[in-house]
Amino acid sequence: MTAIDPAPMDYRPDFHFTPQKNWMNDPNGLVYFEGEYHLFFQYNPHGKDWGHMSWGHAVSTDLVYWQELPIAMPEREFMIFSGSVVVDWSNSSGLGDGSAPPLVALYTAYWQTSERQSQHLAYSHDRGRTWIEYPGNPVLCLEMEHFRDPKVFWHAPSDAWVLVVALSREHKVQVYRSTDLIVWDLASEFGPAGSTSGQWECPDLIEVPIEGTSETAWALKVDVDKDLVCGGSGAQVFAGAFDGYNFTPFPGQEAQIVDLGPDFYAAQSWSDLPEGTSHPIWIGWMSNHLTGKDYPTHPWRGAMTLPRELYFKMEQQLVLAQRPACLARRSLPEHAIIGTLAGGQRLLLDRDDAPFLGQIVFTVGARTHGTLSLAVAGDDDSGIQIALDFDAREIRLRRGRHPALPADAFAAASASAMPPGDEFSLRIIIDRSSLEVFVNDGARVLTACYFPMGKARTELTTDDGALIVFMSPVDDGAYAEPILTENPV
Ligand code: FRU
Secondary structure (H helix, E strand, O other): OOOOOOOOOOOOOOOOOOOOOEEEEEEEEEEEEOOEEEEEEEEEOOOOOOOOOEEEEEEEOOOOOOEEEEEEEOOOOOEEEEEEEEEOOOOOOOOOOOOOOOEEEEEEEEEOOOOEEEEEEEEEOOOOOOOEEOOOOOOEEEEEOOEEEEEEEEEHHHOEEEEEEEEOOOOEEEEEEEOOOOOOEEEEEEOOOOOOOOOEEEEEEEEEEEOOOOOEEEEEEEEEEEEEOOOEEEEEEEEEEEOOOOEEEOOOOOOEEOOOOOOOEEEEEOEOOOOOOOOOEEEEEOOOOOOHHHOOOOOEEOOEOOOEEEEEEEOOOEEEEEEEOOHHHOOOOOOEEEEEOOOOEEEEOOEOOEOOOEEEEEEEOOOOOOEEEEEEEOOOOOEEEEEEEOOOOEEEEEEOOOOOOOHHHHOOOEEEEOOOOOOEEEEEEEOOOEEEEEEOOOOEEEEEEOOOOOOOEEEEEEOOOOOEEEEEEOOOOOOOOOEEEEOOO
């Protein structure tokens, strides 16, 4: 008898990427080439649990609408773990076919039998649809079990390919250099630093513009697979300088948790972005290693965040800020000024049977006390609530229960200090089972998945004070104004 999945509620988001079916984790091989943004991803072709890791594949021409393609790299005698792709414009590897530059992938081969992880190269002549395994593999092997997730980029000032990769158990990121993507020389190591509560995974080293200046700084991001303050696995980032060989954090600069919510992991930045793109763009796995394996979605499991644009903001120290990269590319109608929410009022955002999906953008004025909260509330205390607590000057995220999920881990609250200053802006993106909160244009970000049961109600309430709410749907088309009601006494 075939086991029947209890067909849970349809939690599939509208405008975040999910695979049609089966398990997905890290984004891999993000590259732009010949008009397509590629999104490869860790994928299990055989089921909804982690295993048989292969590279799934999707493409988009605008980072908004994605088309899933057949599996690009299936599991072999080893699993195809995370890695990256670059366009080898000058055919430095010699692996081109003479007609167009090859796409070159560096990924981790995981040999379960010998418990070894080594870095392999594969290349493609057909825009990433199929891949040829380099016969000289591995290109990098330390005979270690926890050595993974190579991210490659071209460093023009020092005229070399640079690869960062994690020594996961040693809490180190190694930096290698190459002129041909095949022979790699160790240039330096970074770490341990910041959090070492779990294994280090999926490093990325990115040159990021500093807001309001013509300067850039380098962000070294590395994920930690458990016990980070955001609840389970998460990402930390260091700001510093990079000369092609060494990453040197700025003096006094502390490690920053990239996203204070529970569901942001393994983000990777796109390589070879189109000419004129002003900021680096990355995307993360909108899940985590603590509770993500039980998320009650069907027949798929695992979603990506929205692609996010990166920049540094100068506060006490440089802060890596992230804002949605693609919403602005949709033709949005003018923001509707919905009005002022007074103390004791409630703004219902859903209409008839349709749950609210889209973004809410508003500015919170100077306030010293009270709470403003947005909730997507389902039955039996399921759903999610984000509360701005002006007494504690804290932004708190609390997930409700779901019977498929361990209450202690799943419902644990996440929090962020409110940003300094009187006024701040919020952009909240709601997509059926996920919420992304961007505070002050992404200087603080909280991302969480949630699973409301029954019919969810999306509402904003405040116990005090006034607030102007601007809102816009994420997609084109008519949008009904939400209903403003008095709170029941
Ligand atoms: C991160 C990670 C990587 C690894 C991949 C395996 O989520 O554990 O370190 O390459 O997932 O799926």
